[in-house]
Amino acid sequence: MSKNFDYLDHLEAQAIHILREVAGQFERPALLFSGGKDSITLVKLAEKAFRPGKFPFPLVHIDTGHNFQEVLEFRDRLAAQLGERLIVRKVEDTIRRQRLKDGSGKFPSRNALQTNTLLETIEEFEFDACIGGARRDEEKARAKERIFSIRDEFGAWDPKRQRPELWDTYNGSIRKGENVRVFPISNWTELDVWNYIRREKIELPNIYFSHARDCVVTPGGQLLAITEHIRLDPEDEITNREVRFRTVGDATCTAAVESPATTVEDIIQEIIETKISERGATRLDDRMSEAAMEDRKKNGYF
């Protein structure tokens, strides 16, 4: 019987266990929801963990103002279908309130500014735990982070002061001001997520699938969707391509990949054959330096 329990069942069981630990250990948890496939997967897992009850946490979206419209619509529809509470906080408001300098240049990124809004939101609602969809296979610094990651009152991650994580016992006890980031799908790879999406027939925003789109080619040779958030110069070459998005983040720093994949099946095949890692293919922000992610995490990033 347990012979029928395969690796996706194991990953699912671990994630549900972690979500229930969050519910059992914290007073005011939240699920950080970006509208991307990883957080949509988390929502599916939360349904399995808590139905027929309500989720013991709201969905929280930190809206950079640079999101794809399709993703925002998907977010609102999903929250309504679930009948769960959705909290949206906008980076724009933080910029105004804290008189921050907005991202500038050709492809202005608000990726780093998100952290400010996230910390503000944590403070506003006194969240003691924030569940996120980060995976260890995404990036080398993440590979070192715990499933329960303790952050100080500035949201900062200190890799040298991490708690040992033994068996499936998760220590979420914290002092006042501290909070915990929880990553239930830490042990999933990109391929695992897609295989799970296929198995569970999980619906995704349509920008994950192939569509025709006007793009501009970045100096690094990546394709960036044309939106009102980027600055076009006369010499820019605009090209219409069959593309899809492999990760869904800011429109200004998440590149599209050329792909004919119109189904989950196609995408899985594409990932198996691909030669470039997920973040390498699509993220302009991680390429900047060897320790880009590590530095952002130390500053309170997701």
Add this chain to the structure above:
Amino acid sequence: MSVFHSAYGSPNKETKSNVLITHNSSLITHNSQKVNILKFITAGSVDDGKSTLIGRLLFDSKAVSHDILHTLERQSKNKPDGELDLSLLTDGLRAEREQGITIDVAYKYFNTPRRKFIIADAPGHVQYTRNMVTGASNADLAIILIDARHGVVEQTHRHSLVASLVGIPHIVAAVNKMDLVNYDEEVFYRIAADYQKLAQKLGLQEITFIPMSALAGDNVVTLSEKMPWYTGKTLLEHLETVEISETSEEIAPRFQVQYVIRPRTEELHDYRGYAGALRSGTFRKGDRVVVLPAGIESTIKAIEVNQQEVEEAFAPQPVVLHLEDDIDISRGDTIVRLDSPQPAVTQDLDLDVCWMSERPLYPGDRLLVRHNAATVKAIVKEIYHRVDVHTFEEQEAEQLKLNDIAYIRLRTAKPLVFDSYKQNRSTGGLILVNDNTFDTVGAGMLHEVPVTENLQQDFAI
């Protein structure tokens, strides 16, 4: 440092890339057969070539993608010899790259058509025991690296002690750097015999010996032509085929409540479900059970898995249990089948500990104990002895220091429900938490309780 070239014949980059960039192996092409997960840990000091071995596994199984390889090549250029340094694949933090050390457990993933693999890579210096215990707590298998030039050394003792303490079911004694001893059969068998003696002392079973060179790639993924005298499997083949026993299903049925689901809506007014994971064994609808530590008996009315009612559930499935009787049950309570061997229920705990804090532990210290979903206060009653990690001798100790392994007694504020760690890894382990900083400061593995001390006896009769 770990530098590769010989395995690929030509150091020419073009050729190298052609070898590397074939497609990833896939889990999904084998839909018909179930793929499971093997979690393993590698134990060895920096010089044993541990990072190189992991790099080799990731590299040869095509788990390293194109852009990461380019980054690697760029970083390796700063090295004096300019060749590919595969240990860079696992050293993720800046301080590690700069100092050439590894400061924490890193997790790496790769897969073959047969299995998904999770590697816990624990570093090999000061904090080693603590990190290895952490990585080992979830491992099905440990690879213990032995340098062929040095044979079984002090480190090997320490790694093997931890492996035995944490109860890792399978051990691979990997005799590495065979290229540096001319692939000599004699050397390998002498080391294997030495290790066998050590393993006997610790009661380690299931040991597989493999002669290899992680640097040159011998017997890691491909069988070595240099060691025709070795007729066993390559390391990867062993990892792919080693039987992971589903022991948690065969041992006594245990369930612990993580969270109580009470929708309190119109249509689900009386719904009260106990959400948690089956820690071990199987439960069926209609089973007679006892709720511990309270000792109240009831019957399983229904079992839900993913909102579907099922007749039977097995570990480690996440479930929602419903009982016939209206009992006051909350997070941390344990439900066990009445017809199974009963767990210990006691406030007096004897346990092996690995102390993980820079602040020493003294008798009389107060701590928190986290036993899965149950958290209780505890006081250190006695340090029976500490164990010398190199000689395995028991020594008297007035305090425990960072990385010490010892046998101690705790008294808890409320009874804990558990099995001995030897019998049940999923109910016999606990963590010790500092009651001020809330840091995790120790790992504990519970021993069996003398019959006279088991509260369970009172109401089991």
